[in-house]
Amino acid sequence: MSSNVARRTCLVAAAALGTVLSAVLLAGCNAHPKPEVVFWAFGVEGEQVAKLVPEFERRNPGIRVRVQMIPWNAAHEKLLTAYASNSLPDLFQLGNTWIPEFHMLGALEDLYPMLHASGSLHDSDFFGGIWDTNVIDTALCGIPWYVDTKVLFYRKDLLAAAGFPRAPATWDEWFEVCRRIVRQRIAEYGVFFSVNNEWVPQVLMGIQKGSPLLKDQNMYGDFSGPEFRSAMRTFREFFVQGLAPVRTGQIVNIYQGIAQKSFAMFISGPWSISEFRKRMPPDLQDQWMTAPLPGPEGAPGLSLAGGSSLVMCSSSQRKEEAWKLVKYLAEPEVQIGFYGLSGDLPSRVGAWKSPVLARNQYAGAILEQLQHVVATPKIPEWEQIAQKVRALTELITMEKMTVDEATTELDRAVDLILEKRRWMARHAE
Amino acid sequence: MRNNAAARSAFLFLLPALSAIGVFFIIPVVGALILSFTDFDIYALANWSNARFVGAKNYTDLLADPLFWKALRNTLYFLLVGGPLSIAVSLATALLLQARLVRWKGVFRTALFAPVVTTLVAVAIVWRFVYHPRFGVLNYVLSLAGIGPVDWLGDPDWAMPAIILLAVWKNFGYNMIIFIAGLQNIPQELYEAAKIDGAGRWQQFTAITIPMLAPTTLFISIITMIGYLQLFAEPYVMTQGGPLNSTLSLVLMMYEQGFRWWNMGYSAALAFILFGLILIPSLVQARIGRSAGRV
Numbered sequence: 001m002s003s004n005v006a007r008r009t010c011l012v013a014a015a016a017l018g019t020v021l022s023a024v025l026l027a028g029c030n031a032h033p034k035p036e037v038v039f040w041a042f043g044v045e046g047e048q049v050a051k052l053v054p055e056f057e058r059r060n061p062g063i064r065v066r067v068q069m070i071p072w073n074a075a076h077e078k079l080l081t082a083y084a085s086n087s088l089p090d091l092f093q094l095g096n097t098w099i100p101e102f103h104m105l106g107a108l109e110d111l112y113p114m115l116h117a118s119g120s121l122h123d124s125d126f127f128g129g130i131w132d133t134n135v136i137d138t139a140l141c142g143i144p145w146y147v148d149t150k151v152l153f154y155r156k157d158l159l160a161a162a163g164f165p166r167a168p169a170t171w172d173e174w175f176e177v178c179r180r181i182v183r184q185r186i187a188e189y190g191v192f193f194s195v196n197n198e199w200v201p202q203v204l205m206g207i208q209k210g211s212p213l214l215k216d217q218n219m220y221g222d223f224s225g226p227e228f229r230s231a232m233r234t235f236r237e238f239f240v241q242g243l244a245p246v247r248t249g250q251i252v253n254i255y256q257g258i259a260q261k262s263f264a265m266f267i268s269g270p271w272s273i274s275e276f277r278k279r280m281p282p283d284l285q286d287q288w289m290t291a292p293l294p295g296p297e298g299a300p301g302l303s304l305a306g307g308s309s310l311v312m313c314s315s316s317q318r319k320e321e322a323w324k325l326v327k328y329l330a331e332p333e334v335q336i337g338f339y340g341l342s343g344d345l346p347s348r349v350g351a352w353k354s355p356v357l358a359r360n361q362y363a364g365a366i367l368e369q370l371q372h373v374v375a376t377p378k379i380p381e382w383e384q385i386a387q388k389v390r391a392l393t394e395l396i397t398m399e400k401m402t403v404d405e406a407t408t409e410l411d412r413a414v415d416l417i418l419e420k421r422r423w424m425a426r427h428a429e
Numbered sequence: 430m431r432n433n434a435a436a437r438s439a440f441l442f443l444l445p446a447l448s449a450i451g452v453f454f455i456i457p458v459v460g461a462l463i464l465s466f467t468d469f470d471i472y473a474l475a476n477w478s479n480a481r482f483v484g485a486k487n488y489t490d491l492l493a494d495p496l497f498w499k500a501l502r503n504t505l506y507f508l509l510v511g512g513p514l515s516i517a518v519s520l521a522t523a524l525l526l527q528a529r530l531v532r533w534k535g536v537f538r539t540a541l542f543a544p545v546v547t548t549l550v551a552v553a554i555v556w557r558f559v560y561h562p563r564f565g566v567l568n569y570v571l572s573l574a575g576i577g578p579v580d581w582l583g584d585p586d587w588a589m590p591a592i593i594l595l596a597v598w599k600n601f602g603y604n605m606i607i608f609i610a611g612l613q614n615i616p617q618e619l620y621e622a623a624k625i626d627g628a629g630r631w632q633q634f635t636a637i638t639i640p641m642l643a644p645t646t647l648f649i650s651i652i653t654m655i656g657y658l659q660l661f662a663e664p665y666v667m668t669q670g671g672p673l674n675s676t677l678s679l680v681l682m683m684y685e686q687g688f689r690w691w692n693m694g695y696s697a698a699l700a701f702i703l704f705g706l707i708l709i710p711s712l713v714q715a716r717i718g719r720s721a722g723r724v
Binding site for chain 2: 077081084101424427
């Protein structure tokens with residue numbers, strides 16, 4: 001008897017639960033008949049961009065936006081698995097070095113038709129070098145969202161003590177200031193390169209010397225070409241002359257290093273500005289500055305076109321709505337708001353006139369640098385190639401290989417990586 | 430005739446289980462084996478016809494890849510330091526819990542087993558605080574002893590010991606329970622006889638407890654070895670393999686190659702090398718166990 005009662009209670013409860021659940025589901029459907037744009041953004045951007053959405057929804061009452069935040073360190077695998085399972089969102093953020101890969105997969109919508117039809121957005125509104133990272137063959141794969149590049153960070157007091165009231169502009173000046181700093185014991189070293197985990201300075205010096213890095217339509221390495229070799233000979237001098245530390249492992253924290261006069265300069269991106277503010281001791285807070293990179297002939301030398309773009313999934317059903325969101329996020333005022341929220345620098349040149357950015361004394365150098373940025377080779381293998389560049393140039397700095405040996409070996413390794421690419425090109429013919 | 434019918438009905442009963450094993454185990458394993466002889470990569474993801482058979486190239490490339498050897502060294506470091514430590518801690522706690530003087534055994538057993546059943550991700554958040562170089566409990570305790578602050582997860586030399594500590598703390602409870610079962614199976618008469626013969630506590634431990642626990646210990650060491658060679662979640666959650674690849678394990682490398690860079694062929698080859706790595710010592714240990722059992 002009692003077990004019967006219990007069973008009946010269970011049934012009633014289950015039925016009730018079922019009714020409630022279906023009611024909730026139905027209510028869910030009824031509440032949002034509007035088209036919903038799913039938007040994936042990473043890390044801080046994902047956290048902060050959600051705050052800009054209500055204004056967009058207010059202006060476009062017909063559209064709902066669902067922002068999903070993906071952690072940066074899981075972003076690449078998340079996007080690839082989503083592609084493999086055909087579940088990419090309508091709109092997503094893509095680091096601009098990842099664009100070639102997703103373009104090759106056919107995952108990205110060509111935005112040129114929408115750009116031409118819109119009339120309110122023009123390629124000239126953006127930094128040329130950054131815009132270029134989004135153009136592959138004849139397709140526009142994304143619209144720049146925020147920008148990033150590398151500049152020189154330096155200690156004003158140490159350079160002044162070496163007789164340089166401003167940052168070095170040419171490579172010659174760069175060497176001269178390093179030599180004086182070391183010789184006069186102003187700091188232990190002139191400059192710091194994180195050769196054990198970075199490829200950027202080496203590649204940039206090659207680019208500044210005019211190396212194309214890859215040749216024959218990106219089918220073979222061109223690191224043993226004269227331009228890159230000449231750049232590496234110069235790079236090597238920093239270490240051979242004792243102007244930059246060879247054993248970089250002992251420097252655990254670059255901000256501590258520059259504060260304790262281990263070195264006076266290093267190359268980094270805009271995120272270092274907030275790190276400096278956080279980590280430098282108070283008495284050194286007005287003693288550091290940013291400058292465009294020194295170039296072989298004069299500043300600014302070329303730097304990397306970094307940052308993220310907004311890209312649209314080619315199989316999206318909500319392209320029109322997603323494009324409206326892209327246009328909204330590209331508005332200068334919205335970008336200034338986003339800069340305030342996340343610290344990400346605006347991709348629209350017009351937004352840099354805002355007093356909010358003008359107040360940032362470190363931004364001037366970055367703005368100047370952004371007019372002189374280039375993209376790394378636009379092929380999916382670039383990341384792998386860059387790692388090889390790092391490993392082999394590290395051997396140059398340790399004098400375990402000569403420049404000629406290392407660059408020849410580098411080309412051999414790079415040609416192996418690109419073998420598949422050459423096979424595909426033959427295959428396609 | 431009757432035998433046939435019995436076999437047929439037995440087969441029918443086994444069919445659901447067999448088909449589940451076939452679909453979810455045998456087919457994927459064979460698929461992965463085939464994959465390991467191809468260069469299935471991001472291009473093949475775009476179009477299947479871009480995958481080629483490359484023979485044993487993935488395997489030879491792996492053996493020439495310094496990152497593979499780094500990951501192997503890290504994994505063996507974790508196994509050879511973490512494994513014995515984990516077994517020693519579980520044996521010690523099991524002995525403590527079996528001691529006659531201990532009260533509330535059930536409470537302690539549950540408390541010590543709790544880390545095993547908690548979610549690693551939740552645990553990792555707590556341990557990140559414990560390991561924090563400036564505000565962490567661990568560095569605070571060390572500072573009382575006058576030991577300078579250690580950047581546990583940021584220093585390439587200390588990251589793996591930190592991972593080992595976390596893994597041992599997280600896993601020892603499981604082996605502890607098995608050891609307790611093993612201890613309870615040792616007949617009390619042996620200890621009583623030893624006491625009459627005048628054996629001390631340490632002699633009882635080395636002459637009775639250790640030999641009687643040998644099968645249990647063998648079982649635990651095989652299980653621990655298999656588990657520890659597959660180190661993944663701890664570094665994935667705590668360090669993502671860094672700093673400077675000092676906590677990159679074989680399985681983590683496999684995951685990164687496979688799902689981050691989509692080098693599926695390469696990643697599958699790594700999986701089969703790991704399979705071999707686990708299989709051989711397991712067979713050796715099992716053989717040692719069998720011959721010891723005969724003696």
